[in-house]
Amino acid sequence: MPLEELTVADLSESELLARIFPRLNQSPSILLGPGDDSAMVAAPDGRMLISIDTQTQDQDFRLEWNNGYRTTGFDVGWKSAAQNLSDINAMGGSATSLVVSLTMPPDTPVEWVEGFADGLTAGIVGLGAPDCSVAGGDLGRGREIAVTVAVVGTLDGLLPVLRSGAKQGDVVAVAGTLGRAAAGLALLESHIPVVSLTAAQRALLDSQCRPVPPLAAGPLAARNGATALMDISDGLLRDAGRLAVASNVVLDFDPVALAQYALALEPAAAELGRDAMSWVLGGGEDHGLLATFPAGIQLPEGFTAIGSVQAVAPSQGSGVRIAGQAADTVGWDHFAD
Amino acid sequence: MPLEELTVADLSESELLARIFPRLNQSPSILLGPGDDSAMVAAPDGRMLISIDTQTQDQDFRLEWNNGYRTTGFDVGWKSAAQNLSDINAMGGSATSLVVSLTMPPDTPVEWVEGFADGLTAGIVGLGAPDCSVAGGDLGRGREIAVTVAVVGTLDGLLPVLRSGAKQGDVVAVAGTLGRAAAGLALLESHIPVVSLTAAQRALLDSQCRPVPPLAAGPLAARNGATALMDISDGLLRDAGRLAVASNVVLDFDPVALAQYALALEPAAAELGRDAMSWVLGGGEDHGLLATFPAGIQLPEGFTAIGSVQAVAPSQGSGVRIAGQAADTVGWDHFAD
Numbered sequence: 001m002p003l004e005e006l007t008v009a010d011l012s013e014s015e016l017l018a019r020i021f022p023r024l025n026q027s028p029s030i031l032l033g034p035g036d037d038s039a040m041v042a043a044p045d046g047r048m049l050i051s052i053d054t055q056t057q058d059q060d061f062r063l064e065w066n067n068g069y070r071t072t073g074f075d076v077g078w079k080s081a082a083q084n085l086s087d088i089n090a091m092g093g094s095a096t097s098l099v100v101s102l103t104m105p106p107d108t109p110v111e112w113v114e115g116f117a118d119g120l121t122a123g124i125v126g127l128g129a130p131d132c133s134v135a136g137g138d139l140g141r142g143r144e145i146a147v148t149v150a151v152v153g154t155l156d157g158l159l160p161v162l163r164s165g166a167k168q169g170d171v172v173a174v175a176g177t178l179g180r181a182a183a184g185l186a187l188l189e190s191h192i193p194v195v196s197l198t199a200a201q202r203a204l205l206d207s208q209c210r211p212v213p214p215l216a217a218g219p220l221a222a223r224n225g226a227t228a229l230m231d232i233s234d235g236l237l238r239d240a241g242r243l244a245v246a247s248n249v250v251l252d253f254d255p256v257a258l259a260q261y262a263l264a265l266e267p268a269a270a271e272l273g274r275d276a277m278s279w280v281l282g283g284g285e286d287h288g289l290l291a292t293f294p295a296g297i298q299l300p301e302g303f304t305a306i307g308s309v310q311a312v313a314p315s316q317g318s319g320v321r322i323a324g325q326a327a328d329t330v331g332w333d334h335f336a337d
Numbered sequence: 338m339p340l341e342e343l344t345v346a347d348l349s350e351s352e353l354l355a356r357i358f359p360r361l362n363q364s365p366s367i368l369l370g371p372g373d374d375s376a377m378v379a380a381p382d383g384r385m386l387i388s389i390d391t392q393t394q395d396q397d398f399r400l401e402w403n404n405g406y407r408t409t410g411f412d413v414g415w416k417s418a419a420q421n422l423s424d425i426n427a428m429g430g431s432a433t434s435l436v437v438s439l440t441m442p443p444d445t446p447v448e449w450v451e452g453f454a455d456g457l458t459a460g461i462v463g464l465g466a467p468d469c470s471v472a473g474g475d476l477g478r479g480r481e482i483a484v485t486v487a488v489v490g491t492l493d494g495l496l497p498v499l500r501s502g503a504k505q506g507d508v509v510a511v512a513g514t515l516g517r518a519a520a521g522l523a524l525l526e527s528h529i530p531v532v533s534l535t536a537a538q539r540a541l542l543d544s545q546c547r548p549v550p551p552l553a554a555g556p557l558a559a560r561n562g563a564t565a566l567m568d569i570s571d572g573l574l575r576d577a578g579r580l581a582v583a584s585n586v587v588l589d590f591d592p593v594a595l596a597q598y599a600l601a602l603e604p605a606a607a608e609l610g611r612d613a614m615s616w617v618l619g620g621g622e623d624h625g626l627l628a629t630f631p632a633g634i635q636l637p638e639g640f641t642a643i644g645s646v647q648a649v650a651p652s653q654g655s656g657v658r659i660a661g662q663a664a665d666t667v668g669w670d671h672f673a674d
Contacts, residue, residue: 031384032497032499035500035583036427036428036497036499036500036501036567036583037388037423037424037425037427037428037500037566037567037568038386038387038388038424038425038427038428038430038488038490038497039386039387039388040384040385040386040387040428040492040497041384041385041387042383042384042385043380043383043384043385044383045383046379046380046381046382046383047368047377047378047379047380048377048378048379048380048385048489049375049376049377050375050376050377050378050434050436050472050473050487050489051374051375051376051436051473052436052437052438052473052474052475052485052487053438053475054438054440054475054477054483054485056440056477056478056479056483058480059440059477059478059479060477086374087374087375088374088375090373090374090375091373091374091375091377093375097387099387099388099389099487100389101389101390101391101485103391103393103396103483135387136387136388136389137389138389138390138391138485140391140393140396140397141393141396142393142396142481142483143395143480143481144479144480144481146391146393146440146479146483148389148391148438148475148485148487150387150389150436150485150487151375152385152387152489153375155377160369160373160375160377162369162373163372163373163374164373229374230373230374231374246372246373
C-alpha cells in the first residue's frame with residue numbers, strides 16, 4: 001500500500017512506533033529512552049522543572065482552515081515542541097526531555113504521524129534545544145487528534161524566575177514577537193486563499209502554525225537579574241495582568257514602544273480590515289517572553305523595553321495600564337467567552 | 338446556580354482552577370507548585386523516572402455504560418492516578434509528582450471536574466503514594482473528555498528494573514490481581530443492570546473503574562533482586578510477550594498457578610457465559626506487576642510464582658508458553674483489531 005493511503009488502523013502499535021522512533025533525536029540527558037514502563041532522565045542539580053500542554057484538533061488548530069490551508073503533522077509537532085519548550089524557557093530554564101501522548105482517529109494517515117514526529121524533532125533542534133529529546137510516549141485512539149506533551153527541564157543550579165517577583169521601578173521588557181501569530185490566525189480564518197498569500201502574509205501564517213519562541217532569552221534573562229518572567233501564550237494584556245496580580249504591582253506600557261510591534265502588522269491588518277494593535281495586545285501563541293528587570297541595568301540581548309512597573313495605588317488594584325490608562329483585558333480564556 | 342447545574346462554560350479558567358486546587362494534596366517533593374509557567378520538583382538522586390498516559394472518553398471509559406453505570410469524575414481521576422503511578426512502580430520507583438491535562442466539552446458539569454480532582458487525590462493517597470501530588474496542569478476544551486497525566490518518580494538511588502533483564506532459570510511472578518478489571522469491563526458491557534449486581538460483581542466493576550495497583554510491590558521487587566519488571570496493563574500474555582522479547586527468553590507459565598486467578602472469577606464468568614481464564618490471560622487494567630526473580634530466593638511479600646524463564650530454543654523465538662505449549666497472544670492493541 002502506498003504511504004499516502006496508509007492509516008494508523010493498518011498498523012499495530014509497535015509497527016507505528018517503529019516508524020516514529022527513528023525520526024526522534026537523541027540527547028544525553030535521556031538515561032533510559034522509550035521502550036520500558038517509564039523513561040529516566042538526568043536531573044543534575046537535583047531539581048526538575050515540569051510542565052504539560054495539550055493541543056486539540058478544532059480547538060488549537062483546524063485540520064483544514066477557512067483559507068484552504070491544511071495543518072500538517074509537521075506543524076502540530078513543531079508547535080507542540082515550541083509551546084512546551086517555551087514553558088521551561090519562561091522559568092529561566094532549559095528543556096531536557098519531553099514525553100508525548102498522541103491520540104488520534106484510526107483513519108489518521110501514517111504520513112501525518114510521521115510528519116508529526118519530524119516536526120517535533122525539527123522544532124526541538126530548530127528552536128535551539130538540541131540537548132532535549134523525546135524520552136517516551138503514549139499512543140491512543142480518539143475521535144479527534146489531541147497531542148499532549150509534558151516537558152522537563154533544568155535550571156542548571158539557578159533559581160527559577162517566577163511571575164511574582166516584579167518590583168516597583170523595574171523595567172518591563174519583552175523578547176520575541178508580538179501579534180504575529182494572531183495575524184497568522186486571522187489569515188487562516190480569512191477568505192484569502194492560502195495560494196494567494198504574499199510572502200509576508202505567509203510568514204505570518206507560519207508564525208501561527210510553527211511559532212519561534214526565543215529559547216535563549218529565558219536563561220539569559222535569569223542570569224541577567226530578571227525579577228519576573230513568563231511566556232506570553234494567551235496575549236500580552238492577559239498574561240501581563242497575571243504577572244501584575246502575582247507580583248501585586250501595576251505594569252504600565254509605553255504606547256510608543258508597542259506601536260513598533262503593530263507597525264509591522266499594518267499591511268496584513270489593512271488587507272483584512274483588522275486592528276494591528278489588538279493583535280499585539282491580545283494575541284498569544286508567539287510564545288514571546290515578558291520580563292521585568294531592575295531599572296538601570298542593560299537589558300540582555302533580544303529584550304526590548306515596553307514599560308515600567310509601578311506600585312499599586314490605594315484606590316486601584318494590581319493590573320495593566322497603557323500610558324497610565326486602564327487597559328481592557330483582551331486575550332484567550334479556554335472556557336469563558 | 339446550584340452546583341449540579343453548573344458547567345465549565347459558566348466559569349473562567351481561573352475560577353475553575355480555584356475549585357480544583359484545594360482538592361489536591363500537597364507533598365514536600367513539589368518545590369514549586371501550580372501557578373507559574375512550570376512547576377519544580379525535587380530529584381534528590383539526580384535522576385528522574387517519567388511516563389505519560391492518556392484516557393479518552395469512549396475509548397478508555399464510557400460516560401454511560403451498557404449496564405447503566407455512569408463513570409464519575411472520581412473514577413477517572415482515580416484511574417488516572419492508578420495507571421500512571423503503576424508505570425513508576427513498574428520500574429521499581431516511587432512517584433513524586435504528576436502534571437495533569439484535562440480536556441473537556443464546555444457542557445461538562447463542574448461537579449464532574451471537582452470529582453475528578455477528588456478522585457485523583459484519593460487515588461494518590463489511597464494507593465499508598467502520599468508523597469506524590471499534583472505539581473501543575475493544563476485545562477482545555479475538546480469534543481470529548483480526555484485526561485493526560487505525566488508522572489515523575491524517584492528510584493532513591495537504585496537502578497531501574499527493566500523488561501530486558503529476565504534470565505534463563507528465573508522464576509516468573511506476579512503481584513496484584515489478574516483478570517478482575519476485565520471481568521468488571523464485561524459486567525459494564527453486559528445487560529445486567531448495575532443496580533442488580535451482587536457485592537462480588539460490584540467489586541469486579543470497581544476493579545475496572547478504580548483499579549488498585551500494588552504500589553509497594555515495585556520498590557520491594559527492586560530491593561529484592563528482581564531481574565525484570567513491568568506492569569500488566571494490556572493483558573498478561575501480551576505484556577509477558579513484550580518482556581520475553583525484550584529479554585530474549587521464553588516465559589513458561591504454570592496453568593495450575595494461573596487457574597487460581599481464574600477460580601475467583603468463575604461465578605461472574607458463568608453468569609455472563611464467558612471464560613474466566615481468558616480474562617486472566619488477556620485482561621489488562623488491573624495494573625498488576627509481572628516480575629522475574631533468580632531461582633531459589635524467597636519471593637517478596639505480595640508476589641506469587643506463576644512460571645519460569647527458559648532459554649530460547651534454536652527453532653523458536655522468544656515468547657510466552659503455557660506448560661510448554663505456544664500461547665496465543667490475546668490482549669489490547671490500540672490500533673490493530
